[in-house]
Structures are given as C-alpha cells and as structure tokens.
Amino acid sequence: EIVLTQSPGTLSLSPGERATLSCRASQSVSSNYLAWYQQKPGQAPRLLIYSASSRATGIPDRFSGSGSGTDFTLTISRLEPEDFAVYYCQQYGNSPRTFGQGTKVEIK
C-alpha cells in the first residue's frame, strides 16, 4: 500500500498569500496518477487536480499541481476567502487507492 504523507498539517495564511502544500508518497505513484481534493466543513470533497497537474472542470487557474514520482505539490497562487479548507491528495495508480491525511489551510 502506498502511504501518502501531507505537510504541513496546518497552514496559517492571509488572503492574497501563496499556499504551497506537499504530498509525499512512500513509493513512486504509477503514471503520476495523483489527485487533489478540497473539502469544506459539512461538505463533500471537490476534485481540484488530477494526473498531478491537470485542473478539473471549473477550477480557477490560481490552483495548480506539480510533481512526479514520489513528490507532489499543490499551489494556490493567491488565497481567496473561499479557499480556506482542508486539502487531500490521493493516488489512484495502485490498489488500494489511498489518501493523504490532509492539510488544513486556515486564516491567519
């Protein structure tokens, strides 16, 4: 099983600042099949990024994904008030598909 470790656990930033979230895999993710999801309290997860760097439909271009192999990054270029949430990475190239433990982006 591939273990995904996200860092930091919590990121305290102000609106307008840049957020950089890390996701590290215990072994190489097949075909860079790595997704990022956003989840707000009481809501279902929302797909942001798939295949490490492709934005999902309707996702603003301030969200970008990068990385390959075992190291992946989600960047939010300028935080908007609605971006404060928990973010999860997921690998879907190997079974079982696994999620990271999440990074909470909170208002500083």
Add this chain to the structure above:
Amino acid sequence: EVQLLESGGGLVQPGGSLRLSCAASGFIFGTYAMSWVRQAPGKGLEWVSTFSGSGGSTYYADSVKGRFTISRDNSENTLYLQMNNLRVEDTAIYYCAKIPQWDFWGGYEDYWGQGTLVTVSS
C-alpha cells in the same frame, strides 16, 4: 448536471447489516465506474470499494473485504453497498463518487454525493 444522492445510513448495532444506495442522474450511469469512499468523524478519507464498468469487476479495501459487497443496477441508475458484520470502526460518512471512465485503473473520483452517515454502536 451530475447528481449523486446517497441514502440508507443510520444507527446499527455491531454485527448488524445495512444497505446503502446512491441514486445517480445527469450522466449515462452505466458508462462509468463508481466508488464508495468513507470518512470517520473528524478524520480523513478512506477508499472503500469500486465497481468498474468493464466486465463488472469489483475492488475492495482490505478493511471491508469479505464483509461489504458493492453492486449496481444500471437500469435504475443506482449504486449499492451491502454492509454486513458491521464494526464500531465502520462508523463514518459514506460518500458515493463517480469515476470519469469505464475502468478502475487510473480513474479518480470526479463527482461526489453529499454522503450518508452510518453509526455502529451498541
């Protein structure tokens, strides 16, 4: 518009059973693989099971293998999860999610329902 509506959650005693349903609309249901993903209270996401469109292959997390059964009725646009021999640690919100392709392999979850809460407690 893709819509996924889960139902069937509730309170059940350890060792009991529940069947969850997910009614899908807004897309050609039989064309896509579908998953169940759960989230224990205050915790992260855990993939549970996927029903692939191609050949009806099913996949399970080790934590539920042998106790849970995923199935689908393409004529009714509905996904199911039969949960038997439930344990306290199965307590979670269960989300139904669509995969944007026929196959399990290389498919991520692109649309999610709002979830249904399953509580296993005596």
